[in-house]
Amino acid sequence: EVQLVQxxxxxxxxxxxxxxxCQEFDDTFTNHWIAWVRQMPGKGLEWMGSIFPGDxxxxxxxxxxxxxxxxxDRSLRTAYLQWSSLRASDTAVYYCARHIAWKDPLKSWGQGxxxxxxx
Amino acid sequence: xxxxxxxxxxxxxxxxxxTISCTGSSSNIGAGYRVHWYQQLPGTAPKLLIYxxxxxxxxxxxxxxxxxxxxxxSLAITGLQAEDEADYYCQSYxxxxxxxxxxxxxxxxxxx
Numbered sequence: 001e002v003q004l005v006q007x008x009x010x011x012x013x014x015x016x017x018x019x020x021x022c023q024e025f026d027d028t029f030t031n032h033w034i035a036w037v038r039q040m041p042g043k044g045l046e047w048m049g050s051i052f053p054g055d056x057x058x059x060x061x062x063x064x065x066x067x068x069x070x071x072x073d074r075s076l077r078t079a080y081l082q083w084s085s086l087r088a089s090d091t092a093v094y095y096c097a098r099h100i101a102w103k104d105p106l107k108s109w110g111q112g113x114x115x116x117x118x119x
Numbered sequence: 120x121x122x123x124x125x126x127x128x129x130x131x132x133x134x135x136x137x138t139i140s141c142t143g144s145s146s147n148i149g150a151g152y153r154v155h156w157y158q159q160l161p162g163t164a165p166k167l168l169i170y171x172x173x174x175x176x177x178x179x180x181x182x183x184x185x186x187x188x189x190x191x192x193s194l195a196i197t198g199l200q201a202e203d204e205a206d207y208y209c210q211s212y213x214x215x216x217x218x219x220x221x222x223x224x225x226x227x228x229x230x231x
Contacts, residue, residue, distance in 0.1 A: 010149040035220060037222075039164075044206075044208065044222060044223075044224055044225035045157075045159075045165065045208050045210075045222040045225065047210075047219055047220040047221055047222060048224065049219070050219075050220065059217065059218065059219060059222070060217075060219070061216055061217075061221075062216055062217060063216075064217065095164055095165070097165075102152060102212075102218070103152060103212050104170075105153075105155035105167050105170040105171070105210070106155070106157070106165075106167060106210070107167050107170075107176070109162065109164040109165055109166070111164055112164050
């Protein structure tokens with residue numbers, strides 16, 4: 001099974017910026033999608049958006065358009081999720097997950113990154 | 120906001136059968152998009168349980184099965200075991216969300 005390794009937990013203050021990562025250890029990094037999923041404390045899973053590393057196409061869920069930016073560095077086999085100005089409501093665990101084609105299931109998941117935003 | 124609705128909780132005694140519904144609409148399940156199911160044990164990342172409506176990945180016990188009809192899908196767990204106590208989510212895609220992926224509201228399964 002493909003391994004996705006995410007960056008460690010972060011504690012930030014409101015208004016600060018942040019970039020978290022998801023590194024894939026597989027030669028097929030550019031041939032499938034990487035999705036980002038949010039899980040707020042005690043809540044369900046929410047699809048934020050997905051990126052195709054092959055051409056950097058990003059598709060955002062309308063609810064998350066403009067809230068955070070998804071990007072990729074093909075040379076590092078790493079996908080990123082970043083915020084320019086965090087809010088307390090961004091406190092959540094963020095998962096990356098891989099899907100081969102656009103409508104395919106999320107077969108491999110990262111371990112999750114806890115982001116805490118608090119003054 | 121989720122476009123797929125699940126019951127908040129279901130429960131059953133060991134050995135019993137429980138089912139979890141996932142109700143969508145004509146823009147997601149009813150549009151022909153496949154449904155996938157995930158199991159999330161406490162404090163862990165979700166794990167793919169059922170894909171493409173009815174298929175089990177290698178290693179998933181055959182106690183888990185999926186079905187789909189019209190604008191709804193279901194996950195059944197037969198021979199319920201203590202280790203099945205977890206949160207379960209359905210997932211599909213939605214034309215009304217620019218084709219984005221969408222998760223169900225989630226169901227907590229409790230083994231009595």
